[in-house]
Amino acid sequence: MDEKLLNNSLTRRSMLGSVGTLVLSGTGLYFTEILAASELKQSTSNLFDSNALEDSSRIKIHMPEYAYDGGRVPFSIEVESRMTETDYVSHVHVFSESNPFPRVASFHFTPHSGRAFARTRIRLSTSQHVIVVAEMHNGNTLTARKWIEVTINGCKED
Amino acid sequence: MTTPRMRVKAPKNAIKGEIVEIMTLISHPMDTGLRKDKHGIIIPRKIINKFVCKYNDMEVFVVELHEAISANPLIQFSLVTNDSGILKFIWFEDEGKVYSTTRKLRVS
Incomplete structure (x- = not known):
């Protein structure tokens, strides 16, 4: 009986269903795939546990969708948080998917920051995702990413 | 290089x-170590690798910068005011050079 059930569960329809769920399970999975596929994994392994990442809309990445010059792309990040002594964002790491060096910056916030907000200008070599990982004070890690089109390589400007 | x-x-206030x-x-040029000069010689890496803001000698905001930060790094952040005092901004360059400046803040 058990064996029959097992056989039944492996029909074509159920396979299609499970593939669908895999695709729909979203960017959390995508992120771990990126990490596995590139040098990113090495550079992130000593920062946080990449398996515990949670996709979050609390992270807001402000960056143009299209940048002509990859040498100076305006970039700002804000994570929704009350920023109290017991509940605050401690670190925000920024990574690039395809730059020669994947790490962009790491911001360290304290409850004295008031807002988990920072703005800077970044270099991007080509069209790619910019990935943000926010570490909360209680150990949770949230992630978000944004795609940007880049025309001129910003890492080799003369 | 000049200061x-x-x-x-x-x-x-x-x-x-x-x-x-x-x-x-x-x-600051934020040389990544990837660019070459006119003669084809690689310009060695020299970047500002860390920025610290101290509010009355307490670190309130720190950034680790990497090669992917643009030349003349701009950093904007926010701060909760509690006491009057001194804000100190410190930039750490590769090879150990440190640049800093201070501002007075009056809180009422």
Whole structure:
């Protein structure tokens, strides 16, 4: 009986269903795939546990969708948080998917920051995702990413 | 190289508990170690690798910068005011050089 059930569960329809769920399970999975596929994994392994990442809309990445010059792309990040002594964002790491060096910056916030907000200008070599990982004070890690089109390589400007 | 020019835009007066925005800029080429000069020789890596903001000697905001930060790094962040005091901004360059500047903040 058990064996029959097992056989039944492996029909074509159920396979299609499970593939669908895999695709729909979203960017959390995508992120771990990126990490596995590139040098990113090495550079992130000593920062946080990449398996515990949670996709979050609390992270807001402000960056143009299209940048002509990859040498100076305006970039700002804000994570929704009350920023109290017991509940605050401690670190925000920024990574690039395809730059020669994947790490962009790491911001360290304290409850004295008031807002988990920072703005800077970044270099991007080509069209790619910019990935943000926010570490909360209680150990949770949230992630978000944004795609940007880049025309001129910003890492080799003369 | 000449001493980098540091610019800080921070309020002089604030109300206690207010969240203020601070913008900092330092003139620096942020050489990544990937570019070549006119003669085809690689320009060695020389970047500002860390920025610290101290509020009355307490670290309130720190950034680790990497090669992917643009030349003349601009950093804007926010801060909760509690006491009058001194804001100190410190930039750490590769090879150990340190640049810093201070601003007074009066909190009422």
